[in-house]
Amino acid sequence: MATSDRKxxxxxxxxxxxxxxxxxxxxxxxxxxxxxCDNDEDKEVYCLKCQKLDHLSVLPTGNAKVTRLAKKYSxxxxxxxxxxxxxKCYERQGLLVEADALARARKEAIES
Ligand SMILES: [Zn+2]
Incomplete structure (x- = not known):
């Protein structure tokens, strides 16, 4: 089955x-x-643990280098x-990426 879904x-x-x-x-x-789980404000929100996403960490916007590396590794x-x-609109806050990937990205960004 060929899937051509845009990611x-x-x-x-x-x-x-x-x-x-x-x-x-x-x-x-x-x-x-x-x-x-739906688009209504304040309805059916789930914590990261319930969504099995608690291995992920927050990467705030603002550091292009770390962001690029974290995207690569996560x-x-x-x-x-x-x-x-x-x-009155949604603003981008950052990315949620794997904690390991974030640590690696931060380390590389400092070293390079
Ligand atoms: Zn929960």
Missing amino acids: KEPVVYALSRPSRCYGCDKRMLVGEIVRR QSRFLIMKWSDTW
Whole structure:
């Protein structure tokens, strides 16, 4: 079976207000990374543990070098978006990448 699906980067969200995980009822604070299962604000958000993504770390935007390297090394990655009450739209916050990949990228960025 030939698959020609365009590879779209999956998205996670940084909470813009406190919430609870729909899976384990964990209380989550503003800024925590969650996955959402529909597009409605505040509905059915899941913590990274419930989504089995807790091996991933947050890489904030701003360091192009580290970002490029982390993208190269991380097998899985998610775009982190956050709702901006100021702009009324989602803003890109950074990437969620494998912790190992991030550590390696940071190390290489310093050394090179
Ligand atoms: Zn949970």
